[in-house]
Amino acid sequence: MLPCFAPMDAAALPLHAVSASSLRGLLATLPNAVGRFVEASGFAAKQGETVLLPGDSGLAGAMIGLGDGTSPRAAFGSAATALPEGTVWRLAGEVDEEAATLGWALGAYRYGRFRQGRAAARLAISAKAGFAEAEAEAVWAARDLVNHPANVLGPSELAEAVADVGREAGASVTLTRGETLEHAYPTVAMVGRGSARPPVVADLSWNGAGPDAPLVVLCGKGVVFDTGGYDLKPPAMMLRMKKDMGGAAVALGVARLVMRAGLKVRLRLLVGAVENAIGAHAMRPLDIVRTRKGITVEVGNTDAEGRLVLCDLLADADAANPAAILDFATLTGAARVALGPDVAALFSNDDALAAELVTAGMEAEDALWRLPLWQPYASWLEKGPADLANVSGNTHAGAIVAALFLQRFVSPAIPWAHIDLYAWNDATRPCRPEGGEATALRATFRALSARFA
Numbered sequence: 001m002l003p004c005f006a007p008m009d010a011a012a013l014p015l016h017a018v019s020a021s022s023l024r025g026l027l028a029t030l031p032n033a034v035g036r037f038v039e040a041s042g043f044a045a046k047q048g049e050t051v052l053l054p055g056d057s058g059l060a061g062a063m064i065g066l067g068d069g070t071s072p073r074a075a076f077g078s079a080a081t082a083l084p085e086g087t088v089w090r091l092a093g094e095v096d097e098e099a100a101t102l103g104w105a106l107g108a109y110r111y112g113r114f115r116q117g118r119a120a121a122r123l124a125i126s127a128k129a130g131f132a133e134a135e136a137e138a139v140w141a142a143r144d145l146v147n148h149p150a151n152v153l154g155p156s157e158l159a160e161a162v163a164d165v166g167r168e169a170g171a172s173v174t175l176t177r178g179e180t181l182e183h184a185y186p187t188v189a190m191v192g193r194g195s196a197r198p199p200v201v202a203d204l205s206w207n208g209a210g211p212d213a214p215l216v217v218l219c220g221k222g223v224v225f226d227t228g229g230y231d232l233k234p235p236a237m238m239l240r241m242k243k244d245m246g247g248a249a250v251a252l253g254v255a256r257l258v259m260r261a262g263l264k265v266r267l268r269l270l271v272g273a274v275e276n277a278i279g280a281h282a283m284r285p286l287d288i289v290r291t292r293k294g295i296t297v298e299v300g301n302t303d304a305e306g307r308l309v310l311c312d313l314l315a316d317a318d319a320a321n322p323a324a325i326l327d328f329a330t331l332t333g334a335a336r337v338a339l340g341p342d343v344a345a346l347f348s349n350d351d352a353l354a355a356e357l358v359t360a361g362m363e364a365e366d367a368l369w370r371l372p373l374w375q376p377y378a379s380w381l382e383k384g385p386a387d388l389a390n391v392s393g394n395t396h397a398g399a400i401v402a403a404l405f406l407q408r409f410v411s412p413a414i415p416w417a418h419i420d421l422y423a424w425n426d427a428t429r430p431c432r433p434e435g436g437e438a439t440a441l442r443a444t445f446r447a448l449s450a451r452f453a
Contacts, residue, residue: 002136004080004108006122012088014061017095019069020045047075048430050082072096073103073365077430080108080120090124097128105136106431111147134260139438142253146423146436150225150242154197155273158222158245162202162252162271169259171206187308190289192274194282199274206259206267214323215266219313220251221306221329222273229276229302230284246423247328250441257445265452272309288386293409298386306331307390307405314409325416334398335420344368344440347403350415356451357417361443368440378404
């Protein structure tokens with residue numbers, strides 16, 4: 001159980017969820033002095049607003065505002081840190097307990113491996129919370145991976161995190177390293193050869209729904225730190241490059257939930273765990289590599305390494321002719337310029353899959369926005385001595401160009417979605433504490449749940 005939760009039989013104070021329209025009615029049910037106290041405090045039931053209720057022995061309870069009532073998840077997104085440390089609460093009033101529980105946990109998270117902060121208040125959860133605790137656990141685990149400094153989370157440690165989740169779920173996990181990796185995933189090996197910490201591909205397979213269930217493959221970019229290689233990033237841009245494995249963290253979180261929920265699928269997760277560093281053996285600008293698929297690629301920029309990591313994973317996934325492939329990556333700054341930190345850029349060759357992901361994102365308040373695979377731009381990658389370049393050579397449409405590069409490694413008939421995400425919160429907001437974020441994790445799981453119910 002997460003530390004922000006308590007058992008449902010724990011001694012707990014009532015936390016009254018109240019909308020702006022129902023506030024007056026609730027006040028009328030309280031003792032006169034308590035009602036007058038709430039009115040005098042200026043409490044107006046705005047979304048996320050809290051007020052403590054006095055009682056004869058001290059603290060008797062609290063109110064939390066739902067605002068217009070449309071988003072209980074967001075309303076509870078700061079409650080665990082707004083209420084007194086060490087207190088335990090139970091939900092009271094008409095509220096969606098699953099949404100409220102999830103919002104509580106999303107806002108309660110703090111990265112605490114190296115520094116213990118203020119302990120969050122706890123919420124006593126009941127069966128009505130549904131799958132919220134499992135979702136919260138997956139998000140917390142993904143955030144932890146993104147927040148770990150690169151000296152703690154190297155390629156081997158990221159691969160072992162995949163293995164740990166696989167073992168817990170009864171899945172099989174293969175870790176590919178060394179000479180075998182050079183032959184099986186040559187572009188992953190090329191990206192990682194400059195680092196003293198060798199690259200590894202983690203391959204998780206779960207057949208919980210039986211051998212005839214549709215196969216879903218998730219691919220995650222796991223660049224544990226990205227210097228940019230010889231096309232070195234400036235210092236300010238390098239400060240957050242421990243989060244460049246955010247796509248792998250999200251893919252692992254989705255896999256965890258798929259297995260936990262027992263979706264009617266066979267699942268495969270491929271994570272390319274690698275460090276893009278400068279060294280005697282590091283890839284150089286204009287090096288050429290033959291990919292797993294046989295397509296040759298010229299390295300126009302060593303800082304466009306994420307697509308090199310993903311292309312071999314996608315080729316491997318594609319060869320199994322799955323029912324769907326989804327990849328996740330902190331791939332381009334262009335996606336962030338277009339959509340900002342909260343909205344993941346979505347590219348897909350399948351209209352139905354794209355629509356399901358966008359709808360799920362809106363429902364989960366974990367938004368994705370579809371951008372086009374604009375085929376006229378594909379020719380920008382087809383100049384030079386190799387079949388493809390990893391960059392276009394101009395500054396236009398960077399997120400689209402990266403997606404078009406990846407599309408070359410997926411068969412047109414296989415539904416595929418590429419999710420270009422940020423994996424970070426620049427400042428603390430309800431449900432979004434500053435630091436690592438599991439962008440698009442909950443939306444993707446919701447979409448897969450609907451497709452493979």
